[in-house]
Amino acid sequence: MPPTRRTSLDALAAFVAVARAGSVTGGADELGLTQSTVSAQLQALERELGYRVFDRTSRGVTPTSRGRALLARIGGAMDAAVDAVAEATGAGAAEHTVFLGGPAEFLSTVVLPRLREWAGADLDVRVRFGETPELLTGLEASELDLVVSTTQPRMRGIEFAPLVDEQFVLVVAPALLDAFRRDPDSVPVVAYGDQLPIIRRYWRSVFGRRPAGLRAVAIVPDLRVLAGLAADGVGMTVLPTYLAEPYLAAGRLVDPVDPADPPLNTVYLARRRSRPGANPATDAAAERLHALLRA
Structure with missing residues (x-):
């Protein structure tokens, strides 16, 4: 039975891609979709058609006789549709x-x-x-x-x-520098997230240990805001260098550690x-x- 007007064009595109690739994985990669999405589209197509379009084996998939006939009928049309869209979007x-x-x-x-x-x-x-x-x-x-x-x-x-590669730097306001030198873990923290992910990573990378008893006085999911808060003396933080450099150059923040191998992401x-x-x-x-x- 031929496809009805309700047949999804996405499902037909998935069928063509899988038939040419010889596997669901290959077809999914060609379309930029997940394997599960393509598998669901093929199942929906087979339900709509009322027959199987692939024989499935341990090595992949092979079109059935009806699948080969369908591919012969729609493969060229699908290619023409893709080319037409590409030409239309590329016109200007x-x-x-x-x-x-x-x-x-x-x-x-x-x-x-x-x-x-x-x-x-x-x-x-x-x-x-x-x-x-x-x-x-x-x-x-x-x-x-x-x-x-x-x-x-x-x-x-x-x-x-x-x-x-982002390079990270620990920064404090000059007013907090002496407190940091006495006990880094005693200085209040302004952080990106509740678990202090960037700061904890810095501690492990540079100090070789987990931070002990750090107290977050502000959690703000915006590094630009954290830079301003740190410069105002609210607390120390860890920033990528592209955000820290203007404050360091102006003397509003200082790097109390200056490690030889700063953390990278x-x-x-x-x-x-x-x-x-x-x-x-x-x-x-x-x-x-x-x-x-x-x-």
Whole structure:
């Protein structure tokens, strides 16, 4: 029985991709989707058609005779539809839009001030701030094209590459310097999260131990705000150098430790896997961001 008008085009695209790849995993990677999503689409397609489109083996999947017939009928049409969309979106370079997600502090301080250098006149940019897990979920769901990730993504269908290494520095206001030298753990803390994740990591990396009895007097999930609070003498904190340097240069904050090997955190640029050339705007933005931050 032929597909009805209710048949999902996403399911048909999944069928074509899996048939050509020879496996659900390969088809999912081609589409930039999770294996579970593609499997669900294929199951829905088979229910709609009323017959199996694949024989499943330990080595992958092989189209059934009806599956081969369906592929012959719709494969070319699906390719033509993809090409037509690519041509339509590529008709005017200025119409290319890239949806970029990342931490508010990093994007606002490092990336967006140099927007003209990497976006130029041919890319429109839409930005979403947020925490890395939430943004990666948006990337997986095709709500975002690129995500600046503070952790290494571990999601099927998502590829990534190192973008830059953040260096972290412990900072205190000059008025708290003597107290820090007497007992670092006695100085009040202003922190990003309740568990003091950045500060605890610094203690383990630099001092070789866990902090003992640190007292957080303010929890604010914005490193820019923490920099200001620390400069006002509210408490010490740990900041990436790109945020700390202006305060250090002005003498409003000091680094009481200055370790030989300061802690580093690799920032990644993540995107969905896709066939080469399928997303020229995303390709251009990713290449330019890498070049900009390497320089």
